[in-house]
Amino acid sequence: MITLPFSRRQQPGRYARATDNESAAPTVQTDIILPDIDSPSGLSANGGFDVRRELFGETSAGELVADSITAWFGTHKVLDRVSLTMETGKVTALIGPSGCGKSTFLRILNRMHEMVPSASLSGEVRLDGSDLYERSQRLTWARRQVGMIFQKPNPFPAMSIYENTIAALNLTGVRANREQKDQLVEDSLRKASLWDEVKDRLEQPGGGLSGGQQQRLCIARALAVAPRVLLMDEPCSALDPTSTRRVEETIAQLRGQMTIVIVTHNMQQAARVSDECAFFLAAQNTPGVIVEHGDTGAMFNNPQDERTFDYVNGRFG
Amino acid sequence: MTETTAIAPRLTAQPSYPEDGSDAAAPRALKYVIERADRTFRGVARGGGLIVLTIMVLVGLYLTINAVQAVSAVGIVEFVTETAWSPETNRFGVAALLTGTVLIALVAIVISLPLALGMSLFITEITAGGFQRFMRSVIDLMAAVPSVVFGLWGLAFLQPAIVPFSRWLSTWFGWIPIFAVDGVDPTNPLPNTSLFTSSTFIAGLVVAMMVIPIMSSLMIESFSRAPIGEREGAYALGATRWGMIRSVVLPFGKGGVIGGTMLGLGRALGETIAIYLIISPIFDINPHILQRGANSIAAHIALRYGEANSFSMSALMAAGLALFVLTMVINFTASTVIARSRSGAESEG
Numbered sequence: 001m002i003t004l005p006f007s008r009r010q011q012p013g014r015y016a017r018a019t020d021n022e023s024a025a026p027t028v029q030t031d032i033i034l035p036d037i038d039s040p041s042g043l044s045a046n047g048g049f050d051v052r053r054e055l056f057g058e059t060s061a062g063e064l065v066a067d068s069i070t071a072w073f074g075t076h077k078v079l080d081r082v083s084l085t086m087e088t089g090k091v092t093a094l095i096g097p098s099g100c101g102k103s104t105f106l107r108i109l110n111r112m113h114e115m116v117p118s119a120s121l122s123g124e125v126r127l128d129g130s131d132l133y134e135r136s137q138r139l140t141w142a143r144r145q146v147g148m149i150f151q152k153p154n155p156f157p158a159m160s161i162y163e164n165t166i167a168a169l170n171l172t173g174v175r176a177n178r179e180q181k182d183q184l185v186e187d188s189l190r191k192a193s194l195w196d197e198v199k200d201r202l203e204q205p206g207g208g209l210s211g212g213q214q215q216r217l218c219i220a221r222a223l224a225v226a227p228r229v230l231l232m233d234e235p236c237s238a239l240d241p242t243s244t245r246r247v248e249e250t251i252a253q254l255r256g257q258m259t260i261v262i263v264t265h266n267m268q269q270a271a272r273v274s275d276e277c278a279f280f281l282a283a284q285n286t287p288g289v290i291v292e293h294g295d296t297g298a299m300f301n302n303p304q305d306e307r308t309f310d311y312v313n314g315r316f317g
Numbered sequence: 318m319t320e321t322t323a324i325a326p327r328l329t330a331q332p333s334y335p336e337d338g339s340d341a342a343a344p345r346a347l348k349y350v351i352e353r354a355d356r357t358f359r360g361v362a363r364g365g366g367l368i369v370l371t372i373m374v375l376v377g378l379y380l381t382i383n384a385v386q387a388v389s390a391v392g393i394v395e396f397v398t399e400t401a402w403s404p405e406t407n408r409f410g411v412a413a414l415l416t417g418t419v420l421i422a423l424v425a426i427v428i429s430l431p432l433a434l435g436m437s438l439f440i441t442e443i444t445a446g447g448f449q450r451f452m453r454s455v456i457d458l459m460a461a462v463p464s465v466v467f468g469l470w471g472l473a474f475l476q477p478a479i480v481p482f483s484r485w486l487s488t489w490f491g492w493i494p495i496f497a498v499d500g501v502d503p504t505n506p507l508p509n510t511s512l513f514t515s516s517t518f519i520a521g522l523v524v525a526m527m528v529i530p531i532m533s534s535l536m537i538e539s540f541s542r543a544p545i546g547e548r549e550g551a552y553a554l555g556a557t558r559w560g561m562i563r564s565v566v567l568p569f570g571k572g573g574v575i576g577g578t579m580l581g582l583g584r585a586l587g588e589t590i591a592i593y594l595i596i597s598p599i600f601d602i603n604p605h606i607l608q609r610g611a612n613s614i615a616a617h618i619a620l621r622y623g624e625a626n627s628f629s630m631s632a633l634m635a636a637g638l639a640l641f642v643l644t645m646v647i648n649f650t651a652s653t654v655i656a657r658s659r660s661g662a663e664s665e666g
Contacts (some may be wrong), residue, residue: 057514059435069434097625110553112552112553115549115552117445140555140557142555143552143553143554143555143556144554147553147554148549148553150546150549150550150553152546154544154546154547154549155550156547156550156551156565156568157547158567158568158569158571159564161569167551167554167564168554168555168556170559170560170564171551171554171555171556171557171564172554172555172556172557172560172562173557173562175561180466199530218550221550222553222554225554225555264374315470
């Protein structure tokens with residue numbers, strides 16, 4: 001039986017910053033939580049938010065609602081009328097065996113699904129009420145609101161760490177002055193808990209970092225555009241345990257600042273990092289569905305469905 | 318066998334280094350029995366490489382040996398600086414030929430590079446499925462068209478069609494020296510169009526059409542290998558398609574772009590028959606690319622070898638050697654540039 005490291009019930013409120021929450025747990029994060037009194041640019045704790053608001057507008061966490069999502073690859077149906085609400089500022093974990101459509105579901109949430117030529121879908125994905133698949137909606141807008149971290153770290157190898165962090169500015173055509181860029185780089189790297197490791201070598205190529213550092217660089221890169229939702233597709237499956245721990249700490253830090261959806265095959269990880277949990281399952285030759293979803297503690301300790309119980313206890317999958 | 322199993326416990330038991338002098342741990346010579354398949358493969362590969370290398374060296378040697386007679390008759394300095402070509406009177410050199418060759422090749426590259434780049438990006442990034450395969454085979458087909466066909470097309474169709482453009486260019490941009498045309502009067506209502514025919518520009522244009530498929534197929538190859546992970550990473554940040562191409566595809570394909578351009582340049586420098594059909598040879602350095610009169614080493618050799626005696630043949634060999642050396646210098650420079658530039662392709666994985 002897996003027990004949670006600390007109870008989610010201790011959370012002071014829905015919008016509470018993760019740091020308040022984490023301070024109760026005896027972790028190594030204290031050095032990150034400390035206010036940046038001696039930071040080189042005298043960055044205030046909230047400085048990054050202001051830069052982001054200047055450059056990108058709305059930055060607060062948003063509620064993401066997937067409504068009756070069905071997905072196909074060609075004629076093969078992989079998801080069947082899946083609905084899930086990913087609550088504002090919370091971490092939602094998607095668990096389930098391989099091939100049950102978790103990643104497809106995740107990719108539908110920021111319109112990456114349609115990059116596969118044969119892919120199609122039905123249903124709605126609403127971010128604070130507005131459908132991302134609305135005809136009038138810009139693809140680039142949708143993807144900027146809903147950021148994504150991939151299984152394999154994918155920093156741009158030809159760019160430096162600095163350029164990687166603010167790559168989105170170039171990619172989306174947002175103009176920023178040097179000061180804003182500096183501030184955005186430092187703030188994003190701090191949020192991804194990478195700043196201290198790379199602050200002296202920002203001009204070195206991003207591809208030269210270790211796997212875990214690369215993944216956190218990708219997180220920093222995604223944070224730079226102030227996404228309101230952050231999707232993570234098995235972000236730690238290519239990382240060693242130490243790097244995994246750092247990424248999980250980063251997730252814990254980001255809780256509350258944005259809505260996070262994470263796909264993971266690691267039950268302990270789901271238990272450690274998530275507030276809510278959804279269990280996907282696809283029986284033989286049938287499309288994937290959500291068998292059960294709800295509070296992570298309840299899902300792991302007291303699942304309602306027998307299949308959930310078997311899966312979280314490692315009986316199959 | 319038994320030793321290998323014994324290594325592990327010994328290592329854990331004695332983690333410290335040997336106390337004796339370091340000479341106790343001299344590196345051991347590593348030897349192994351080569352498999353027959355590997356030995357055969359090595360032989361074939363080594364043989365192929367050596368044959369190609371030998372042929373290249375022999376060609377260079379042959380040209381050099383045969384060029385000695387002519388070059389020693391005028392001296393190497395005069396051979397490089399003389400523009401006239403008259404072996405009969407012992408006045409000949411490659412100055413006009415070489416600059417003509419380079420000018421035609423440069424015009425060809427300036428025109429073909431953006432076109433090839435655009436087409437490669439169009440094929441890899443915009444088209445998909447059946448149309449993409451169709452376009453790729455069209456490119457391959459274009460590369461297979463014989464150059465004499467391009468030459469004929471250039472002579473019969475392109476030249477008359479492009480002369481008005483040449484005139485327009487020289488009228489409005491004649492103040493830039495390379496676009497100037499001597500003896501043209503823009504105010505003349507009945508312009509002398511023959512001033513604009515058989516020019517470096519037209520020859521370069523035809524050569525450009527010929528090198529585009531070669532350049533494109535290299536670029537397409539390198540662009541299409543840009544990793545999907547980085548592409549998706551860019552899109553997930555809200556990138557526009559152009560933004561993604563600029564920050565992922567182009568940096569990754571930089572090697573292919575440079576390599577393709579160099580291959581195209583090599584082809585353009587050596588192109589013979591299409592240029593031969595179009596230009597009207599002059600033996601003067603003519604930097605006015607729109608003006609009638611151009612020259613190229615390859616076309617010159619094709620034009621003159623039929624009437625050559627042994628001395629003038631040696632002079633042509635010398636011209637060929639000059640082209641050989643030029644191409645080699647350009648290719649070595651290019652490979653150095655590619656090796657130094659940080660391509661996205663290198664740091665993958």
